[in-house]
Amino acid sequence: MTNLDEILAGVKSAAVAGHLRPDGDCAGSTLAVYNYIKTYYPHIEVNLYLEPIPNKFLFLEKAGEIIHHCGKDKVYDLFMALDCGDEGRLGDAVKYFRTAKKTVCIDHHVSNESFAQENYIFPEASSTSELIYGLLPKERITKEIAECIYLGMVHDTGVFQYSCTSAKTMEIAGALMETGIDFTKIVDETFYTKTFVQNKILGKALLEAKLYREGKIIASVITAEDMKNFQVLPKHLDGIVNQLRITKGVEVALFLYENDDGTFKASTRCNGDVDLAKIAVAFGGGGHKKAAGFSIKKDEPEKMIEKIVTEIEKQL
Numbered sequence: 001m002t003n004l005d006e007i008l009a010g011v012k013s014a015a016v017a018g019h020l021r022p023d024g025d026c027a028g029s030t031l032a033v034y035n036y037i038k039t040y041y042p043h044i045e046v047n048l049y050l051e052p053i054p055n056k057f058l059f060l061e062k063a064g065e066i067i068h069h070c071g072k073d074k075v076y077d078l079f080m081a082l083d084c085g086d087e088g089r090l091g092d093a094v095k096y097f098r099t100a101k102k103t104v105c106i107d108h109h110v111s112n113e114s115f116a117q118e119n120y121i122f123p124e125a126s127s128t129s130e131l132i133y134g135l136l137p138k139e140r141i142t143k144e145i146a147e148c149i150y151l152g153m154v155h156d157t158g159v160f161q162y163s164c165t166s167a168k169t170m171e172i173a174g175a176l177m178e179t180g181i182d183f184t185k186i187v188d189e190t191f192y193t194k195t196f197v198q199n200k201i202l203g204k205a206l207l208e209a210k211l212y213r214e215g216k217i218i219a220s221v222i223t224a225e226d227m228k229n230f231q232v233l234p235k236h237l238d239g240i241v242n243q244l245r246i247t248k249g250v251e252v253a254l255f256l257y258e259n260d261d262g263t264f265k266a267s268t269r270c271n272g273d274v275d276l277a278k279i280a281v282a283f284g285g286g287g288h289k290k291a292a293g294f295s296i297k298k299d300e301p302e303k304m305i306e307k308i309v310t311e312i313e314k315q316l
Contacts (some may be wrong), residue, residue, distance in 0.1 A: 004135045007104055008041055013088040017093040018050040024155025026083040027053045029128040032148035049093035054235045056190045061144035076100045083128035085109040085286040106131055110277045111286030126169040127156035133172050146255040151186055159187055172310050201230045205240045207280040212309050218244050219254040245269040252312050263295045274315045284310055292299050
């Protein structure tokens with residue numbers, strides 16, 4: 001696979017989807033592909049399936065066309081899974097994946113299971129959005145497509161500060177800036193700007209955070225009751241684990257919040273040499289060496305944290 005046009009050759013219907021609880025890279029990469037198909041392949045019937053994306057991403061071109069609920073059965077010529085490591089993370093859209101005539105996965109998670117017929121997996125890439133850039137003809141990258149790709153890269157690199165950022169990443173970012181995107185606004189309004197309630201729930205998470213193993217691990221938990229009291233949703237908790245990560249002396253940051261089904265979603269970040277992807281896989285999740293996530297069965301907060309800390313400690 002060298003370009004997206006190869007994948008789309010002869011296709012009459014296509015479905016594009018990403019992982020559950022879409023983040024910036026998921027929203028950016030899927031919308032970049034969706035916009036590309038809509039712009040240059042108008043004869044292809046294409047649908048984008050994602051759970052609701054954060055409101056701050058809704059400025060992206062055609063974000064209003066995202067389908068949140070999978071309706072009647074349909075067989076697509078092509079199903080493209082982006083930024084997704086396994087079938088289970090596709091949510092309800094997995095039924096279209098299983099019946100599609102051809103399936104393709106484009107991803108950068110080291111834990112990816114290569115579950116599609118064709119897999120374009122490069123764990124060393126900063127983001128799936130960066131991979132999408134490499135698959136598109138540069139002369140066909142419109143300003144709108146560039147916004148999608150840039151946003152995805154910004155969010156998976158922490159505004160180009162994480163170790164996944166390479167010289168190639170920066171070169172691509174520069175090329176995208178030359179399309180005329182308002183890169184400053186994208187960074188400020190989608191990465192740094194928080195609502196009042198988001199800052200309040202961040203404050204609670206920081207106030208109740210605890211250090212473990214001589215200060216090498218920091219952890220915090222937000223329950224469903226906390227979210228109800230602060231009137232926030234899971235999508236409003238974005239950024240908390242990164243704020244925990246920058247605590248002086250900390251090697252691993254752990255943040256948990258309660259899901260509707262009673263499980264807890266765990267997000268991890270690290271500054272040291274701990275391989276978080278291995279830890280996530282041990283709990284049925286996945287991700288990258290320095291950023292990974294998984295779900296854990298509900299228990300007393302301290303017991304849940306202790307289980308995860310024990311796994312982390314094996315590598316410290």
